[in-house]
Amino acid sequence: xxxxxxxxxxxxxxxxxxxxxxxxxxxxxxxxxxxxxxxxxxxxxxxxxxxxxxxxxxxxxxxxxxxxxxxxxxxxxxxxxxxxxxxxxxxxxxxxxxxxxxxxxxxxxxxxx
Amino acid sequence: xxxxxxxxxxxxxxxxxxxxxxxxxxxxxxxxxxxxxxxxxxxxxxxxxxxxxxxxxxxxxxxxxxxxxxxxxxxxxxxxxxxxxxxxxxxxxxxxxxxxxxxxxxxxxxxxxxxxx
Numbered sequence: 001x002x003x004x005x006x007x008x009x010x011x012x013x014x015x016x017x018x019x020x021x022x023x024x025x026x027x028x029x030x031x032x033x034x035x036x037x038x039x040x041x042x043x044x045x046x047x048x049x050x051x052x053x054x055x056x057x058x059x060x061x062x063x064x065x066x067x068x069x070x071x072x073x074x075x076x077x078x079x080x081x082x083x084x085x086x087x088x089x090x091x092x093x094x095x096x097x098x099x100x101x102x103x104x105x106x107x108x109x110x111x112x113x
Numbered sequence: 114x115x116x117x118x119x120x121x122x123x124x125x126x127x128x129x130x131x132x133x134x135x136x137x138x139x140x141x142x143x144x145x146x147x148x149x150x151x152x153x154x155x156x157x158x159x160x161x162x163x164x165x166x167x168x169x170x171x172x173x174x175x176x177x178x179x180x181x182x183x184x185x186x187x188x189x190x191x192x193x194x195x196x197x198x199x200x201x202x203x204x205x206x207x208x209x210x211x212x213x214x215x216x217x218x219x220x221x222x223x224x225x226x227x228x229x230x
Contacts, residue, residue: 001177040216042158049210049220050150050158061218093158097215100163100174102148107157 002026002096006105012113019081021108023094028074031098038098041070041079044107045090053092054079086112115139115219117211122224125201129228133196135211135221142192143167146215149185149196151207152223161209164194178204201228 003026013019029038037057042050052061054070057077067082081088089112094105121133137145146169149161162185165172173185184197194211208223 042217044158049223050217051220052216052218055216055218091157095158095160095217101176102160102163102174104158104160 001101002029002099002103004094004096004103004105006092006094006108008108009106010109010111012111013081013084014113015086016083017113019084019088019110021079021092021094021110023072023077023079023105025075025077025096029096029098030074037073037077038096039070039072039077040095040097041068042093042095043088043090044093050093081110084110084112117213117219117221119209119211119221119224122209122226124227124229126230127201127203127228129201130197130199131201131226133198133209133211133224133226135194135196137192137194137213137219140213140219143189145213147185147187147194148212148214148217149194150210150212150217150220151205151226152210153204153207156207159207162196198226201226203228 005024007022039057041054044050058070069080071078091107091109093107116138119135125131146165148163162175164185182200187194206228210223211221213219
């Protein structure tokens with residue numbers, strides 16, 4: 001199984017400042033056949049189901065604000081929120097869909113400083 | 114409106130069984146890969162199982178903790194996917210979400226399963 005490890009476990013950032021979350025996979029999720037990284041990011045606001053933010057490591061889902069961006073390739077990935085807003089308080093998860101089981105990272109809790 | 118609605122959760126004794134359902138609407142259900150993801154109280158997300166579309170062979174993949182105990186199936190005529198859960202353990206206690214796709218782009222609100230005596 002591919003193990004996904006996020007860092008940090010929790011993060012406090014001031015409003016308007018940048019937030020950065022890291023995700024590392026135990027093996028590459030870059031599929032050579034199509035040169036795509038099978039990596040997604042989700043946001044879960046307390047009391048709600050998760051919401052897909054980014055797939056293919058850097059493709060923003062329709063309707064997701066452009067302050068959210070994803071980057072990275074192979075085994076190392078980053079989710080960046082360029083200017084933190086109050087509504088971004090949530091837990092963020094990365095997930096690989098390269099192979100079954102489609103494992104999640106342990107989550108990163110993002111709070112306002 | 115694109116929607117997934119789970120049902121069938123509840124309280125069950127250890128060793129018991131439960132069947133969850135997830136009804137989809139607002140999209141072509143028969144083309145969708147369907148997943149179950151669970152979240153134990155206060156914990157993170159755990160992918161449980163996926164069934165591909167009929168056109169993709171209805172291939173199924175399970176997470177190790179549930180393999181041999183849980184069974185996923187789909188009825189495209191009813192736009193519904195099922196999760197049959199047997200030999201339930203206390204550690205199966207969680208909110209169970211269904212979600213569509215290879216990437217989980219549509220999620221239901223979840224149904225709570227509590228395994229306790």
